[in-house]
Each structure stands twice: as structure tokens, then as C-alpha cells.
Amino acid sequence: MKSIWQMEALPPLPKPQPLRGTVRADVAVVGAGMAGILTAYELHRRGARVVVFDRGKAGGGVTAGTTAKITSQHRLIYDRLITGFGEERAAQYAQANQRAIRQYAALVEDKGIDCAFERRPAFVYAKDDASALEREAAAAVRLGIPATLTDRTELPFSVAGALCFPDQAQFDPLRFLHALAGELTVYEDTPVWNIEGNAVTFRGGRLRAKAVVVATHYPILNTPGYYFLRMHQQRSYVVALSGAPPVEGMYLDAEESGFSFRQAGG
Structure with a gap:
């Protein structure tokens, strides 16, 4: 397949x-x-x-x-990194990933690569309890990522909250x-x-x-x-749907067993 x-x-x-x-x-x-x-x-x-x-x-x-998805948002990682490795090393990880997004963008522009590269916000969402998102948002901001919390998404179900990292990318x-x-x-x-x-x-x-x-x-x-x-x-499974409602953002469940969403093509 x-x-x-x-x-x-x-x-x-x-x-x-x-x-x-x-x-x-x-x-x-x-x-x-x-x-x-x-x-x-x-x-x-x-x-x-x-x-x-x-x-x-x-x-x-x-x-x-x-x-x-080209993103520095890897589920809920930054609060754990600060706790486990200290703020300096956590900041190195965060900034390396933010820098990688810019490097992808520069490669696409400099070489004129036609690969549907688009800047999009990335969200990690929680369906029941947003407290872990709040801790992650505070950690991300401490590390220099302009993260924000919201309870409004484009998802076809309700969520307790979502953590947004702006200016991420997909291709x-x-x-x-x-x-x-x-x-x-x-x-x-x-x-x-x-x-x-x-x-x-x-x-x-x-x-x-x-x-x-x-x-x-x-x-x-x-x-x-x-x-x-x-x-x-x-193993995880990716399903491509035609005619589904479009989503402007990229979404990932905070739980390993949850769903990930992004739009591809027109």
C-alpha cells in the first residue's frame, strides 16, 4: 500500500x-x-x-x-526536559528544533523546491485535563518558544485545551x-x-x-x-481522507493513543 x-x-x-x-x-x-x-x-x-x-x-x-510536520512540538516534552536535564540543555534542544524549521524554509526558498511547504501553527491538545498543557506552555515560554494556550480548535470534537506553537511548517x-x-x-x-x-x-x-x-x-x-x-x-496508521473539512493547523493528541491531524493538498 x-x-x-x-x-x-x-x-x-x-x-x-x-x-x-x-x-x-x-x-x-x-x-x-x-x-x-x-x-x-x-x-x-x-x-x-x-x-x-x-x-x-x-x-x-x-x-x-x-x-x-516540521515542528519543535513533540507532544509534551519541554517540562520533562527541564526537570530531567536542566533549563540550559532543554533550551538547546528547543532552539535547535526551532532553528531546523528555519533551515528547512531556507532550503526550500533558496533551491526553489516545489514541495507544498507551508508555515502553519502546530497544536498539541488534551481531551480531558489541560493541566499538563499549562505546565508545558510555561516551560516552552521559558525556553524561548512563543507558546500560547487556547480552548478553540478546528477539531471535530471538544477538547479541554490546546497548546499552540506558531510558525511551524508542513510539506x-x-x-x-x-x-x-x-x-x-x-x-x-x-x-x-x-x-x-x-x-x-x-x-x-x-x-x-x-x-x-x-x-x-x-x-x-x-x-x-x-x-x-x-x-x-x-506502528501507527495514517489515513488520507478526501472531502474532509479543512484544518489550517497541525494537531497532535497529548496522549500516545490519540489522533494527529493535518491538511495535505488542496
């Missing part, structure tokens, strides 16, 4: 020269999702020779199934990703068999790099960490 972002046929990425034997690059990036492509692009524009590998198509994993992630990936050396349908030190092994050869970035979401390495023993699967 395809996501809403995969319904539009995008032009294929340029096919790079086949890799044979042992080749060299400054950086190898394994995984051509949003994390991998953005990492590769930032290194590339700073002059590094970067090669990207993906076992499937660029953006074909988690990136294809995202709700594609079409695959159109954005393909615009950047088109400037890079990306080997699609090329599984990486092994990473040993800074050497990446794949069918037909090996690439030696000064650094290797693993951006595969699920770790492809057993050590260090043995993450496969400690991970569990989480």
Missing part, C-alpha cells in the same frame, strides 16, 4: 556510475531517508565527496509514511527529498552487506571512506549496542 506522498510519480534519480572493486570517498551514508539525505547534502555542500546507499528507493522507508517530504537527492551520488537498490571500520561492503565491491554515517532507522550493525535485542516494534 502506498502512502499519500507516494501517489505522485516522481522522476527517477540520476543513476551514478556502477561501483566495482574498491573505491574511495570522504563519507559513506547508509540510508537514503530524510536523515541520510539531509546529512549527505549538508556534507556535500561543504565540499565532501559523499556516496549514499539504500537497499530500496530514496525516501521509501519511514520518510514515505510520515505525517510530514511533501518526498518531493523535498528528491530535489536534494538529485544533486547527490545515491545508489538505490544497493544493500550494504557489512560495515567494518570505515569500509562499506556491497554487491560488487567495497567503499572506503574517512567516515561512515548509518541512517537506516533500524540498526544494521549488531555491535556495539546489540540494539536488536532491546528494540520493539511500534
